[in-house]
Amino acid sequence: MTTTASSVVELAEALIACPSVTPAAGLVFDCLQAQLEPLGFAVHRFHAGEAPDGPVENLFAIRKGPEGSRHFGFAGHVDVVPPGEGWTIAPFAPELRGNLLYGRGAVDMKGSIAAMVAAAALVPTDAGTLSFIITGDEEGPATYGTQELIKHMRAVQAIPDLIVVGEPTSVSRLGDMMKIGRRGSTNLWLEVEGKEGHVAYPHLADNPITKLVHMLAELKAMPLDDGTDWFQASNLEITDLTVGNPATNVIPARASARLSIRFNDQHTGVQLGERVRTIAEKHGGTVRQVVYGEAFLTPPGAFSQLIADTVEAEVGLRPEASTTGGTSDARFLKDLCPVIEFGLCNATMHKRDEAVAVEDLEALVRIYTRVAKAALAG
Ligand SMILES: [Zn+2]
Structure with a gap:
């Protein structure tokens, strides 16, 4: 045949x-x-x-x-x-x-x-x-x-x-x-370094979780857009939050989180990465980004x-x-x-x-x- x-x-x-x-x-x-x-x-x-x-x-x-x-x-x-x-x-x-x-x-x-x-x-x-x-x-x-x-x-x-x-x-x-x-897609990895210490002596430590939580709250509140005639609104989602601290009486040394942003044609992946980085750095964090597609x-x-x-x-x-x-x-x-x-x-x-x-x-x-x-x- x-x-x-x-x-x-x-x-x-x-x-x-x-x-x-x-x-x-x-x-x-x-x-x-x-x-x-x-x-x-x-x-x-x-x-x-x-x-x-x-x-x-x-x-x-x-x-x-x-x-x-x-x-x-x-x-x-x-x-x-x-x-x-x-x-x-x-x-x-x-x-x-x-x-x-x-x-x-x-x-x-x-x-x-x-x-x-x-x-x-x-x-x-x-x-x-x-x-x-x-x-x-x-x-x-x-x-x-x-x-x-x-x-x-x-x-x-x-x-x-x-x-x-x-x-x-x-x-x-x-x-x-x-x-x-x-929509475009980008993932971002955030990390905050602190200073490890005993919870009873917080003045001797620096808790990275507190900084990370404030950072994430500001990122989640960051205005993106309201959508367009053809696209729904862009969205930033927190997809992971890791501290890995098994001790109840220890302030950990670092904390990390991961974001996923699905964005419309009002943005580019790199521009969004810069906005995230500005906020992250204000809270003492660092950012690594991968853009999967515009x-x-x-x-x-x-x-x-x-x-x-x-x-x-x-x-x-x-x-x-x-x-x-x-x-x-x-x-x-x-x-x-x-x-x-x-x-x-x-x-x-x-x-x-x-x-x-x-x-x-x-x-x-x-x-x-x-x-x-x-x-x-x-
Ligand atoms: Zn397919």
Whole structure:
């Protein structure tokens, strides 16, 4: 059987059957390559990075349309989170039960990638250029995944006009939500040094907990924003507080805490880090920061309207344009061109017995096909 004749369910089953706990490598890419090459795609696979965040395998596939034609990109990842315990099937032995296809990655996001492949088979080559931007590390550190794919695409001058990322954005029904942006994410580690001593002689000691508590109260009260038309308000959350003092009569020498800030496009990670540092230093603390991703927004416009119109035409539901949820690789791809995320229902993602409805897979093929054709037609 050729790929063009394969159903989206068969394509998804083949991908799910390749174990690919993050970081994915080898087999699952062989499988995807074998699905794409018969459709006329030139497939380029490469490894990037070194330990601890690498090496990572990535795949860029392109099927060029006529000279000067538009370019539409499908983006996603073939790695999956570890299956964990308690499955009623083997997580990498996909199983069709009734109307549901079970297996790790069914919705996040091998099912979506299968729908993209099936859609590519239905888009005529002369309609324009199509590409697949697929990483083996989205669920992990993502240091050498999509960011390296972007470097490659710039090097070979293959920059799409529009990209759809196939993350599972739908909530309770296929089509009820798309993501037009995501909040940024940063974690900060705070530490306060004090002076150890006996609680009966506090004048000889310096309690770091008191300073840390005041610092955290001021940080938690720090005004961020009230949200925007498209984003909820940014939020700072205290996620850990550690002293580790087993003695009831000892003032400890140090205390530490950790913050997580999810922020909208009113801020950058570095700016927030500076604000935290100013407050922390006032209370005698030090700060270490990691920025995981900046916020991004593809402002509502022609692209979001195209997706909304297509989804509505296919499944009778107009997707909400949301910016909620965690980070995704769209935070990198937005540097290339407008990017929107749209995919399957996320109710079972990262859970045991992850499953996708066959009719959702089939509807997603129709949606991706129409979106790609319309995007290429400009
Ligand atoms: Zn995902």
